[in-house]
Amino acid sequence: MTELPRSQRRTEIRQHNETLILQAAEKVFAEAGFGGATMQLIADMAGLPKANLHYYFPTKEDLYRRVVQDIFEIWLHAADSMDQAPGPIEGIGAYIQAKMDISRRHPNGSKVWAFEVMHRAPVIQDYLETTLRAWTTGRVRLIERWIAEGKMAPVDPEHLLYMLWATTQHYADFGHQIETLNSGPFSDADWQKATDSVKTMILRGIGAF
């Protein structure tokens, strides 16, 4: 087995452990919030001594900040599907699909985001005011164009966006409540039905068909 340069090996180890810690942290922060999460619990879940967490992330807040930022990146990517679409049926349909997939694959990330916003966004307030606002403005323009072209009813674009966020994220953030009423976890078919229901109701609701 060939030896790697020491610095490169260290970088690999660092990357590996950071990933372990971030995965554990996302889960713990999602289920307990920032205040309820403990470094000990995250360390146990990552299978590392607590002191090692502080080696990689000096403070609890540094770790939390990284978790929130990573989530935000995923969220922004979901919007790409909406942009080159010819109209709302394809564009908003694809956006709902992407957001429902994220709720399914990253339920903990969605919850951490919800915690952060409910906490008045102490960590990501600047992102809200810059990146998210710019993103929103762009999509409002897109929706306004579709309305002007007669491709959908004249709904308020902002409130449509809020409805899209609310309905799709609800399946992640309130997943426990839904699973309780459903008497068990969602199957593939359940997710398909949920996604179809959301698409149908919203697309009809905005007069896209």
Added chain:
Amino acid sequence: MTELPRSQRRTEIRQHNETLILQAAEKVFAEAGFGGATMQLIADMAGLPKANLHYYFPTKEDLYRRVVQDIFEIWLHAADSMDQAPGPIEGIGAYIQAKMDISRRHPNGSKVWAFEVMHRAPVIQDYLETTLRAWTTGRVRLIERWIAEGKMAPVDPEHLLYMLWATTQHYADFGHQIETLNSGPFSDADWQKATDSVKTMILRGIGAF
């Protein structure tokens, strides 16, 4: 000024202080979650020494439980409007109105509920399985009847209910995000517009008009 019997006076004092504490607790629990909230902070906000909180509510969990239960009562009341309605336009329209009013008047209560559910409902799991499930079953039946009577499109009733909860509660739970994008708090007109938008999109979405 007439003297009251000692026991009656004590009851009055108790009721007054409990209200003070519960109001402060709702706010603190909403903004920090159970783990992030501290008895000291609640005491300061209520204007009482910390020890007095433990006099009225022996443990932090007792206090939290009361806050969550009080919220649950308000939620259930909102459903009354839906029941004696002749059809979905009146029934679901009134339910949206009631839920939007709650989001406006009790934003902190909504957040505490969201925290609790995201926390996997350690305190109100039994309510979910009994009261909420029974409530949901009843409303599913009602919606199925409206569908059978041709008063709305054949949507999935459960997913319609999730959409109603998600969209209306979003204005409370994610109020900070919305206000940031809105560059300020909602005015009367903003709330009116939001409520109208939600009503229009959902009622059209379920084919009620």
Added chain:
DNA sequence: GTCTATATTTCGATAGAC
């Protein structure tokens, strides 16, 4: 880069005088 032991702070809860 790892890990045990520990310093320091903060929190929930209580004791006990008033």
Added chain:
DNA sequence: GTCTATCGAAATATAGAC
């Protein structure tokens, strides 16, 4: 019923040997 003082537990963070 109120309030100061404080206990004991638990949390964040660090020191220092390996």
